[in-house]
Amino acid sequence: MRRHQKPPSTPSLLTRRSVRLGLFAAGVASVATAAPAQASTHATASGVAIAQDHTFTHADPLHHTQVKDTFTVQQFGSVKSADVRNQANAVSVGCSADAHCRSVALSFQIVTMANVRTHLNAVNVSDAANQSCTGCQTLAGAYQFIVSTSKPFTLDQNAQRRLTLIHQRLDALTRSTVPAADLKRQVDALAAEVTGVLHNAAATAPQAGAQPVVTMHRHLDGWPAH
Incomplete structure (x- = not known):
């Protein structure tokens, strides 16, 4: 089978970009339950x-x-080092323009940890592939949110409730028939809301000199490209 190639101006390396800082279960037309999960x-x-x-x-x-979408929340407390990886892969194979495919994989990963000297290795990667698939819509999106505080804290009920509501909207968006280009924009908007919730929550964390830091890593790959 022939895999469609992206324009030469977009190096293939970018489709598998990982973010590193010193700080295949198959989809079956399903989505995760609408609550932040471990x-x-x-x-x-x-x-x-x-x-x-x-x-x-x-x-x-x-x-x-x-x-399929996943929305996970991991709260570690104090750690000396952390290795976190978030990945989304979507594939469309062998469909035609008259009966095109739609493959959408979205992964939201939220991680909180404490210790200003934590050694963090964070990887966030996505890849979307069309293989002999005419007119198919394929989108893979990986969103990784890392909250780093000087002292341990946990997300309060208000923050968890707001995250649950965002997850419900992500579920609905994943199941929708929104074109890939519009889907990207709407998922980005949800990611921005998650960042806002985490900023507000981190601001209430006990402090010991260092200010809390919220970092979001985003990687989207999809067909059509625009």
């Missing part, structure tokens, strides 16, 4: 935190529409 997360007794999230969808002539 993902593959653990912190060892030695203070090492690990979080991994991966959302994958695969559309083909037997399953023309495959959509």
Whole structure:
């Protein structure tokens, strides 16, 4: 099968961009439940935190529409080091212009941690691929939010409620038939709301000299490109 290539001006390396700072389950036309969920997360007794999230969808002539989103919240408390990875992959294969495919994979990962000297390795990556798929819409979006504070804190009920409402809207948007270009803009708007909620929540965290920091990593890849 032939994979469509992006224009030469867009290096293929960017489709698998990872963000590193010193700080395939198949989609089956399903979405995550509309509440912030815990993902593959653990912190060892030695203070090492690990979080991994991966959302994958695969559309083909037997399953023309495959959509899935995940929205996870991991609150680690004090850690010495953290290794967090967030990934979204969407594939459309073998559909035609008369019966095109739609494959959407979106992953929102929220991580909170405390310790101003934490060694953090954060990776956020997405990839969307059309393989011999004419007129298909394929979108993969990875959004990673990292809250770093000097002392441990937990998201209060108001913040959790607002995040749950955003997740519900993300679910509805994922299931919608909004064109890929519009879908990107609307998902970006939801990500901006998440950032606002986290900024407000972090402002209430106990402080010990260092101000709380909220960082958002975003990577979107999709067909059509515009």
